[in-house]
Amino acid sequence: MRKAMLMISASMMMTAAAYAETKIIYAGNLIPDAQTGAIGPATITINDGKITSITNGITRADNDADNNDLEIIDLSNFTVLPGLIDTHVHLSGDPGGDYWREAVDSDEWGVIMGAKNARITALAGFTTVRDVGSAQLVGFALRRGTAEGKIPGPRIQSSGPAISIIGGHGDVSGFRPEVNKVLDAENSCTGAVQCAERVRQASKRGADLIKITATGGVLSQQARGLDQHFTNEEMTAIADTAHSLGMKVAAHAHGPRGIEGAAKAGIDSIEHCTFGDDASMAAMKANKSACVPTLMAYTGIRERLGKGVYTPQVEDKIRATLKVVGAAANKMHKNGINIVFGTDSGVYEHGRNAEEFALMVDLIGMTNREALASATTGAATLMGLENEVGKIAPGFSADIIAVATNPLDDIRTLEKVQWVMVRGRIIK
The missing domain is CATH 3.20.20.140 (Metal-dependent hydrolases)
Structure with missing residues (x-):
């Protein structure tokens, strides 16, 4: 049910921003690196397939919905981690x-x-x-x-x-x-x-x-x-x-x-x-x-x-x-x-x-x-890609997934991935 709700809300949000150059992800619980663990809610900004910034907490701008150059992806009910x-x-x-x-x-x-x-x-x-x-x-x-x-x-x-x-x-x-x-x-x-x-x-x-x-x-x-x-x-x-x-x-x-x-x-x-x-x-x-x-x-x-x-x-x-x-x-x-x-x-x-x-x-x-x-x-x-993938960090490729719960607590949650992005492109 949660996955279905995510897909519906995401599709509605993305219709008006089909060609947005900038994407904003609202993460309910972010794991930027397996070694650091979860850091709680965060906002991830993506430009041209690369992560440009990460800020603690979910920062919702008043004009998000009116900005056609901005695509909002609401994953505030999910744990977000590197692909x-x-x-x-x-x-x-x-x-x-x-x-x-x-x-x-x-x-x-x-x-x-x-x-x-x-x-x-x-x-x-x-x-x-x-x-x-x-x-x-x-x-x-x-x-x-x-x-x-x-x-x-x-x-x-x-x-x-x-x-x-x-x-x-x-x-x-x-x-x-x-x-x-x-x-x-x-x-x-x-x-x-x-x-x-x-x-x-x-x-x-x-x-x-x-x-x-x-x-x-x-x-x-x-x-x-x-x-x-x-x-x-x-x-x-x-x-x-x-x-x-x-x-x-x-x-x-x-x-x-x-x-x-x-x-x-x-x-x-x-x-x-x-x-x-x-x-x-x-x-x-x-x-x-x-x-x-x-x-x-x-x-x-x-x-x-x-x-x-x-x-x-x-x-x-x-x-x-x-x-x-x-x-x-x-x-x-x-x-x-x-x-x-x-x-x-x-x-x-x-x-x-x-x-x-x-x-x-x-x-x-x-x-x-x-x-x-x-x-x-x-x-x-x-693979020699340690400066490109494997973490959610500025400068890294926007390879990001979302799951229902924290995999550091329940590793099997990774068997049911809810949402996927590769190189800034959402896989549907």
Whole structure:
């Protein structure tokens, strides 16, 4: 009911100010930064998609309604906070599809699916994402579409296709050789020189970051195990080349030796961290590699296990991972390793991203404040956007959401976001 009332009042207020350059938000309870907590009622002023000022209390001007250059957004019954950040999504895919669809669906269809999922993701309160695995140019098209306001959705950083070993997780498999050849994304490599070349090619195409598959994967059509794929020399070449080009590297890694090797190579974030052990954790801590635990991925695969969705070899790998969900990330958190919010959306249904928060609290042992910070300031820092998003502050992008109650008291309130703004644009 409260959401419906907000939508009605907001639409009435915005009709006369459809082209307003300045927006004023009346926040009932503002959380400008997860670390500072809630500061009570506040007034936020936005110009050209940027936050220009924040004042304590709600200051209503007498002539607000008569000023056609001013758009008033009344969120005085809500808690207002920075837009959330998911550092591990796959916008162009939905869960549960048969693996052979890869040989049927076009890249153009991936853009259609991505546009659908970008809007769903933004409406769920996620105003910035890292798209870490999509067809050759799909993620880049979505990035431009949301940046220019052609499609509603979050700010996007995209890696394009993940770099893989030949025949490993991320390389096309499961088809006849001639079909595999046609579907090849030119993303696999052998040896340090060729792997460095793949990084440079990704940079040339427009990648914001590099994603590699440092270990085997749960959902790939192979029974190759879940530990290290790339050699240490290959991963070092990838990391050094990416860093020389100003890009960070995210490494899909389940097995302990793959995690350890990726961290020692200087890779910035370990995605999944499933079977991390003492040696791999020591390497991550020494290198300051972050863990992106993607706990919702395991929710997605658990819900489909035994229903004919996955092939037998995939089901075997799923059962192995489900026994240890969150255990390694829990130990990493206790040992001071940076935990950053990321969910692997696309393995589960897009729009459920915020369910990750409760899992981080329950399985990893994070506080509500730590979990929220991991999806705001922590994620922004990992993405190199710490001066642009993750806080509500002057000079930052107007990426803002509203929820019914304070998430520092009830983290699950983030599962029902009431209102969203990205770059100063309201997502409807």
